[in-house]
Amino acid sequence: MSVNDKEIKLSILDIGTKLQGNDASQTLKDSTERIQLADELGYTRYWFAEHHNTANQVSTAPELMIAHAAAHTKRIRVGAGGIMMPNHSPLKVVENFSLLEALHPNRIDLGIGRATGTDNLTAYALRRSREAVLSYNFPEQFNELLSFFQRNFPAEHPYSKIIPIPNEQDQSLIPNIYMLGSSTGGVEFAINEGLGFAFASHLAPQLAIPVLRAYRNNFKPSTLLSEPKSILTTILITAETDEEAEYLAGPVELFWARLHTGDIYSPFPTLVEASKHRYSANENAARVQNKDRFIIGGIRTVAEKLRNLVKETMVDEVMIMEYYADKEASQNAYRMLAKEFNLRGSNR
Template sequence: MSIYNNDIKLSILDIGTKLQGNDANQTLKDSTERIQLADELGYTRYWFAEHHNTPNQVSTSSELMIAHAAAYTKHIRVGAGGIMMPNHSPLKVVENFSLLEAMHPGRIDLGIGRATGTDNVTAYALRQSKEAVFSYDFPKQFDELLSFFNRDFPSDHLYHGIIPIPNNGNYRLMPAIYMLGSSTGGVRFAISEGLGFAFASHLAPHLATQVLRGYRNNFKPSKYFTEPKGIFTTILITADTDEEAQYLAGPAELFWARLQTGDIHSPFPTLEEASNHVYSSAESTVRIQNKDRFIIGGIKTVGQKLRHVAKETMVDEIMIMEYYADKEASQKGYRLLAEEFNLKGTNE
């Protein structure tokens, strides 16, 4: 498959945003409906993020979200985008994802992040160790994670005799493993071990092309992946027209402007609130600076942009971060994208 034609795969990243007027129950119900729609339309994968101590997000446990979503779908891959390793024991991650793979063979992805994804106090509450919070031991955690999956600790290693979960005959209960990144750090681990790699362009849009091209050009086949598997992740809002898409993007733009000017507690804006909001000078400056974090436009505009992005970054898959303030608009956007990129859904 060429990365320069229309054969672009589409996927979704769900961060569990709680919209105004919704409680946690409704937020999770909407996520379930969204992944079922994505499954029906032919999207490749659906990932859940891990966030802690965030007033607007309910996705605190990717593993539980995955188990629930996979049980309600049939074909789409389901995974973590990602498991933030500093918050976890490598053994427990392997146990959890081996079980998920046993429950849903060939459909589970494990995306690995190097950061905590939260503040230091919450990180301490998660790990119960100040030393762990302020030290960087990801390389050790990463090595242990892969060794637990592969059952290849040296014979004299303390963990050599630990069996995370009995192997299923000749089939290793291992998900597809991806490194996550928004800098030049995470990609080194993906290259060194031959893993998949997902770049969060909404966090560092200026690095996306450089890092994803570097990943593809330096990738070496491994037991995990025989060829490079890069994913470009972005915040995308689309509709029938450019004007409608810009209106629908208002809440996401306002949310990010507030976030970067110090307002981390305001709820996710409604469409009406965003439309009527008068930006402060600081917010206006940030809004302009943030323009590359988003891909916004009518479906034809967005289609052209995504094909250009795929060519520039040398990927064949784009993951859309769910940031709609209206459920119906979100569902319509995913339908428009599926039609534009001729996704092969289960209803065809």
């Protein structure tokens, strides 16, 4: 499969990282400015994650972030990456995203996750049921979600009389639906139900190529999607030079090293803190193990890596996880990437 620059689409995943010195309001303001820039530069979509009970992330309600972001942009698709289904009622998810689709036609994406995006205690607080926390009923939730969207419950099903959103055309309020995955589990749902698929390569880099190739080669068309659409999500840090990019990557490398050594509550490091940090033996081992999770380098370096990765994984799109400790560096990186990959709007 050959891929040229015009076919490589770029998008952004925002987990709502709160930088030191910022409160929640400033963090959300920065996200709004970032999506407006992405809209102007020609990025394809901008997704918000769902995480709970974290020390550094404010993106707890993607549907609210989507509503705000879509109202402040013009063209870019906006979505959830994703909605963690164990935390939600399928009907309520359908109601929320049908409303979003009605407000912003043909601009809304729904990424579906099988995990909770949090710890067990918080999952219990969200779901109010110990049994629900300990059980796995995602397939049932998933089927309900799709049936509510398509209004195709069997006539004898008790939910067949429930109307999520009154609308003359039943199919008109369905967002683009993607299955999320970081293993071999999620991809099976995407293949068998004919949905888009987004793979989190930063969580399982060794699986990215085989899983994404399997999705494209085995995809089964559906009424929702006639041909495969795949996204690879990665943590990417870039700048004018390799040296500058390595410096900018210091905070995310330290943050992930701490995560993998059990430190989940430290604030996201600053550039100065990361540059001065002396890694412990355990942190350094984690840092080495984490290298494949990141794409780091000057714009020419990362552009070559991205082109090769797109060819190897056969994806339609690369989604960059927002992990910059400096707002200006983040904006500069997105401008450089837009220019390098000839995104529409990059020359404005």
